[in-house]
Amino acid sequence: MTEQDHPNAPPEVVPAVVVSHLRSEVEVATLSTRGEPSERLRCFQRSRSIEVVTGDRVLIERDPEHPERGVINEVQPRRSLLQRRNRSGVVQTICANLDLLLITIAPDPQPHADLVDRYLVAAELDDLKAAVVLNKCDLAAAGAPDILSLIDLYESLGIPVFRCSAVAGIGLDALRDLIGERTAALVGQSGVGKSSLLNALLPEAAAEVGTLTGNRSRGHGRGRHTTSTVRLYPIAGGVIIDSPGIRELTPEVTDRSRLITGFPEIDLAARRCRFRNCRHDREPDCGVSEALAAGHIDGRRWRSYRILEAELGQGRR
Ligand SMILES: Nc1nc2c(ncn2[C@@H]2O[C@H](COP(=O)(O)OP(=O)(O)O)[C@@H](O)[C@H]2O)c(=O)[nH]1
Ligand SMILES: [Mg+2]
Ligand SMILES: [Zn+2]
Structure with missing residues (x-):
């Protein structure tokens, strides 16, 4: 359905949230004035330039012939x-x-x-x-x-x-x-x-x-x-x-140095390393090695950090 088909009835555009997206079918819930999900509609995307996902806020155009269907006109900026x-x-x-x-x-x-x-x-x-x-x-x-x-x-x-x-x-x-x-x-x-x-x-x-x-x-x-x-x-x-x-x-870490911010206790200990580029691997005066030895960093967390670090280094970045 396009505007030419109904020149006198501009389609109704309503805010909605994506409930699920399975193959080409997107289920959305229109949002009440209080922002709560309410009525369900089955939609398709006008443009495939953005892949919509569950939780996306969208603007939809309701199909005048089939009010339970619509078209996604716009995907609003994501906050996370x-x-x-x-x-x-x-x-x-x-x-x-x-x-x-x-x-x-x-x-x-x-x-x-x-x-x-x-x-x-x-x-x-x-x-x-x-x-x-x-x-x-x-x-x-x-x-x-x-x-x-x-x-x-x-x-x-x-x-x-x-x-x-x-x-x-x-x-x-x-x-x-x-x-x-x-x-x-x-x-x-x-x-x-x-x-x-x-x-x-x-x-x-x-x-x-x-x-x-x-x-x-x-x-x-x-x-x-x-x-x-x-x-x-x-x-x-x-x-x-x-x-x-x-x-x-595997979290999507755009900057490898940001990985450590996901491990605040390791990040904190690393600030006490003598060398700025310390690999925390037998370097002298390594804050992380000291914190591990003192039990301030749990071995399980250190292992997780090392695994993630290695994965990010393996050509994935
Ligand atoms: N004993 C016990 N079993 C549970 C509990 N919650 C879920 N289960 C069982 O764990 C299995 C998996 O549950 P499901 O909700 O499908 O897990 P999901 O894969 O994480 O969604 C099912 O057999 C549930 O009955 C619980 O609190 N206690
Ligand atoms: Mg489940
Ligand atoms: Zn170190």
């Missing part, structure tokens, strides 16, 4: 962008306009060593708030020493940790308060219970929940990828975005 770099080095955008990353872990499947740190770097570089959500607190394994020490680590770094159970209904009010009017994304490995948490917070979301039937023999406890698309759900005044489990997230 969660991106990852896949194994082939291709940058993929996961979602836009986030305020808060809810980095979800569980005792089962066991947390991958550096996944939380990767998300924390992404949050730091994109100016997002971040919190760690320990789900499945109803399981006895939630009290295992490795989980407790991981939680201690993040709390000692000043990252808020929320203990929850989607199944037993533990910690949900605290999570709701945290989200408030923010746009929050549930991120983390497949099977930790992101979709279950969403359903517990918002039963009408009816998000698909997987079973932990994947290959667990290697200790990964991988769940099936039941959430296949990044999707946005309005909750109270805010918004939750559920994402498929992202096994690897």
